[in-house]
Amino acid sequence: MGLNIVVLVKQVPDTKNVTGKAMKDDGTVNRAALPAIFNPEDLHALEAALRIKDAHPDTRVNVITMGPPAAAQVLKESLFRGADFVALITDRKFAGADTLATSYALSCAIRKIGAVDLVLCGRQAIDGDTAQVGPQTAEKLGMNQITCVSDIAELDAKKRTISARRSIEGGFELVKAKLPVLLTVTDEGFEPRPPSARRVMMYKNAVASASNDASYDECYMNASACADDDIIALWDIASIKADPEACGLAGSPTKVKKIDSVVLTAQDIRMVDASESGIAALVHELIADHTIG
């Protein structure tokens, strides 16, 4: 029995491969210096979905991203690896969204897709590192959530339950939940597959196109049957029936006051005598300079 899965992905600046000055003089991110990539943990989330599809061939993998038109690249990458349907949520009114506004828009898009069994996303994006969007989206959908998942131990499509291995400090816990459920995935498991050469040939020219359709699936259900067609759905604020007040800057309580580029300078290490008195002296010192206490 197949499942209907939504994977939430994000295009992010590649913070590991900075080709120029990462920050502009005004303290904002210099996107031109940072190549845009598929957020690494999202790629693991996509892999988790594709493995479910491998095991349950009727499964449908829908991939959604919110971002500027260029973000369609991560959707193409998803098609290359096996996604059945992809949609780009894009609208000027989404600009300046914080995690709350983002999760609201994503939850509206997921509702548009309809009855969903699983929502998968990376634990966090390498640009913001908040790890908030996944949990907030689950809250808005009134869905169970399991965060920091490194493996799916069992998925029973008939009984509609899932057991996921969740990374916690010093070990892991096995959490069982009823479907539908949202999982946020870490990069510990689900090593992403490479793109398929055949699918790359099929979808390399895929472009995003606006649809004024009420039901997305009429035009796009048969994505795999057509190459070079407009198979990246383009959804704006109206098509996902989102409240403009809850989107973008208007819907974002987070206000950035100032961004500092903090340069950490390493200092010499200091050896502390591994004795009761040595440790006591260190603790005393840390309390004195307000590091702890």
Next chain:
Amino acid sequence: MDNFLTDNEDLLFHLDTMDLDRIIRLYEDDFSEAGVFPHAPKDVADAKDNYRRTLEIVGQIAAEYMAPFAPEVDATGVHLVDGEVVFAPATAKAWDMMRKAELTGMTFARKYGGLNIPLTIMTMGGEIFSRGDASFLNLGLQQDIGETLERFGSEEQKARIIPLLSRGEEGSAMILTEPDAGSDLQAVTLKATQVADGSWRLNGVKRFITNGCGRIGLVLARSEDREGARGLSMFLYHRDKHTRIRRVEEKLGIHGSPTCEMQFNDAPAELVGERGRGLTKYTMWLMNSARLSVASQGVGIAEAAYREALKYAQEREQFGGPIIKLPAVYEMLADMRISIEAARTLLYETARVVDMKEGMERIVEHHPEREAEYKSEIKKYVRLSAMFTPIAKMFNTEMANKVTYDAIQIHGGTGFMKDFNVERHYRDARITNIYEGTTQLQVVAAIGAVMSGTATAAMDEYAGEDWSSMPAALLKGIERTRMLMEKAILHVKEQASDEVTGFHARRLVEMATDIIIAWLLLRDARHAQRKLLVAEAFVEKMQAKAEASTNFIMSENSAFMKNCKQVIGLAE
């Protein structure tokens, strides 16, 4: 992310400058599958873009899933557990990645689940993943076996078997060698017997079978009641309980690849093509295909070793500076790099020639009415393929041995240790000039072309191009070497002795190979100034070598040959 295509300037150079247009048109039969298969290209540019993207995926897999684990694969090796081969986990994973990337049927027709990629591009893929892990032979083998079947199998066999290979569900093997039939395959004794229902049973032992554990096999067996090549046929079999893997060999290198000894006990099999053509037609075809793969493997291994050596020479300080500054070291590195570029240009010219032949033969197969149009060209490319394939196999695998040898030398004592990759590359390279026909057999395959004029005709064709922009000294160097070669050929011909020809064959074939490479490097120089430096350095050394060879050939050899035999106690 690391990528063994995009980080390789010279490989990209060939991908970008190679003349593929006609090959693409032939392979795509004027784009007849565009619109039929969603992944079929609609024009030349589209096809080229597909190739590049495909190779990028190969490059990604080689860099991310092969190279980092190759030392582990080398240390783990393969094991025979309860009659089944167990691969190193990293090898199994790399295969799985290849499957997921849908690369396991790269060269097969689209209707059988393939990507219809020309051999030239597959050869580039071979170079790339051999750089990642030289023991990863499954993919190249899979293509060779599938293509042989595609070429000579029945429609029913193709439709049943090739999709399995395309999906990578089954591994495959070419099962030729026996304990007493190595280089001399005419001596094969494995028995094929036809039973009442018309099907066949195989009985006997095969040895040194790469990936013999693969479920799909092409087996060379004696079906006719006569000796020699004409008694042999080719059989397709699906491995089951009737075939036992008796052992896997412990080898010097390519530890990740299982080399199996197999015993066939009444194993059911089916005939491929016609009886009695097993060796002379099908195995020869299969073998030539495999020789091209091994030639690409040589370049891949050498590339890996050269990169290690260059890096080490830049970092290692002795006598108050990095050792790369020492003339003895930088000459060695330059020789390595030049010979890799020489091998690469020969490799892709060979692949191009074979692709032209294959492409035209395919067209004629699909459109018999066009035979007359292609007849003379096919003849030409058949002849060229028969010469280029063995010389590329010979040159590139000998080159790989030399480059990996020197890569250890540059590392000094460190290179002798297992902690560094170069000793593995050295061990892995050692088989390349042995399997799919030793260098000595490649010489036998190529000497006819060198003596008969096929080689000089090819050289004439290169020489006839417009070289006016190239330095005169360089052109003169090539011409001079050619004169030396022709002098030597004439001398050998005058002896009218098979033994003399056999004795000097390698020297003659190597001279011809060098001259062809010189022209190819010069052709490359039209696209990049840097290649002129490579060509100049290559021609310089080639002349000196040709001079020595010719002097030796022209000297009084009968006495020398006699001495050789006496030294080792070989009776006249």
